[in-house]
Amino acid sequence: MLELVKAGGWPMLPLLLLSAVALAIIVERFWALRRKAVLPPGLGAEVRAWAARGTLDPAHIESLRGTSPLGALLAAALDVRNRPREEIRERVEDVGRHVAHRMERYLNALGTIAAAGPLLGLFGTVVGMIQMFLGVMDHGVGDVSQLAGGIGKALVCAAAGMVVAVPALMFHRHFRARIDGHIVQMEHEAIALMDVIDPRNRRGAQVQAPVQG
Structure with missing residues (x-):
């Protein structure tokens, strides 16, 4: 590997830097976007039970907000639980956009690396070809080692650019896709909670309770 890096010359340095940054982003996003970190199991059902019993206070809601992205979304609905359903939905949508933005952190950088990798590889290829032709001008076509060195640098840089770009694009x-799936699940949990805290539903339950008794 070290010999390939040396063969590629100085254009390999930015490619190595990009590969290190891409690896760091991939590891961090894998950890941050774990399902249990974004959608803790049973949290939605637990919050709906709290709301149905009316055992909610500001400290309780604030604690829920810090648990996970799903907790932040459900806490936003609970903040305005006594308002009409449309206002609750608007608050959930507003907070949902911020939550989605936080989950997409660093993904633009990963996409940029995926796009820049081949371009840097092409740049290294051009540098290698220029070096090769300058060698031909100075020494003629008889110096095979000079030609081989220029072609080798061009090929190594092109390959390195693709090696950096392909994994970055795949993980991007x-x-x-993982974030989209999480968002769909969070929307489902938020709608289920809104059904519980909807003032119209609560009034209907209060009216029907004496009849059922």
């Missing part, structure tokens, strides 16, 4: 798409 993977994380986008």
